[in-house]
Amino acid sequence: MRRGWMMAVVATGLAMSAVAQLLPALGGGGLGAPLGGVTGGLLGQPGSQSTVLGGVQGGLDFVGGVARDLNPTDLLSLRRQRLRELVKDNRPALDMDDDGNPIRRDEIVATAPSDAALAAAKAAGFTVLRRETVEGLDLPLVVLAPPKGVPARKAIERLSQGDYALNHIYEPAYAALEPGGGKAAEGRAGGALMGLIDGGVGAHPAFAGAAIEQRGFAGAVKPSGHGTAVASLMVGQAGAFRGVLPGGRLLAADIYGGSEANGSAEAIARALGWLTVRGVKVVNMSLVGPPNPLLAAAVKAAQAKGVLIVAAVGNDGPAAPPQYPASYPGVISVTGVDAKGRALIEAGRPTHLDFAAPGADMAGAVPGGRWEALRGTSFAAPLVAASLAKLDRGDAVAVLAGEAKPGRKVGRGIVCGDCATPPKAVGIK
Secondary structure, eight states, X not given: OXXXXXXXXXXXXXXXXXXXXXGGGGXXXXXXXXXXXXXXXXXXXXXXXXXXESHHHHHHHHTTSGGGGSOHHHHHHHHHHHHHHHHHHTTTTEEEOTTSOEXXXXXXXXXXXXXXXXXXXXXXXXXEEEEEEXXXXXXXXXXXXXXXXXXXXXXXXXXXXXXXXXXXXXXXXSOOOOOOSOBOOOOOOOSOEEEEEESEEBOOGGGTTOEEEEEEXXXXXXXXXXXXXXXXXXXXXXXXXXXXXXXXXXXXXXXXXXXXXXXXXXXXXXXXXXXXXXXXXXXXXXXXXXXOHHHHHHHHHHHHTTOEEEEEOOSSOTTSOXXXXXXXXXXXXXXXXXXTSOBOTTOOOOSSOOEEEEOSSEEEEEXXXXXXXXXXXXXXXXXXXXXXXXXXXXXXXXXXXHHOBOOSSOTTOBOSTTOOOOGGGGTOO
């Protein structure tokens, strides 16, 4: 766990009682590497079933909703510190763009480059690292390395021909839950086929009746707490816990492979292509990051093939810049509300907002057969995605809007308000 990042939280002026509860997490060890670059705050330990998850903001929630005492400027400052720590901890693989967003070091992505553009890039000292056409999206892409000694963020300015982008990193939004445990077993089930782009899904009794197929886009599939929790809200069922489509069919694309240095725009594009080829019509992405030409092209290509993309708005507060893919046109952007229907104070502000769903006062599955209390827009988005898949019709968005309950700062309304399983229902005190 990143001590510098957690100390930044302490420095925000939290009450001493809150600080006392945060500090033990700093030196406890054995917490596991947070996934996707989100500093994991207070991650659940084996045998512990009471930790509220949500990265640093989850840590604040853990101490009694202290996040409500932070103003938007505080949340924005914490975001910047988190991203700096992410890059610092992964220097061999990551760098930053001019706006402070993490990128894959020494990688520039060209979308559908012409032969002339590639020739010009090579003449300028760039070399080709990878070249492919993303299956399912018919999207040609080439990954270039900049001239030796020139950072990608500077080298990209030398490329005048073609559509180029830095290979940005996207974080789970929010809540890096600890990795661990085996993969969820594949099975057979009926119902609508849904897609998930996240970390790997771990084994849990909640998936006994579900059909989950996984594929890695950053190496082998590695189970993660975040991916497992999100998947459980979509297709899980065990005892008092019930997802939106229990026992449903889910294709899970792991874009992290257990490493916080992964989760790139390139990996997301390839994952979207796989899901599109497989006939998925609704994809959940509880991920956030900056606008990126490659990601935008991949989203647009998937949408053109009839894929509906649902994304979380993020948890860095309304002062943070709009997050993507939630802010792209046509993407169903989702914020979170608590058990009283109040918008989460830490929720981001996208360029457009479609729906809200429960994002607090709820439980979800994590690897190893355990349960955790959850908070964050990460966990609201899958409820909306699964609700759309459940409708399984062309006008699903309009139908869902008609069923949504009104509220403040909730877009077209609150969806699936009764879908959250209270933590105490699964034994969390």
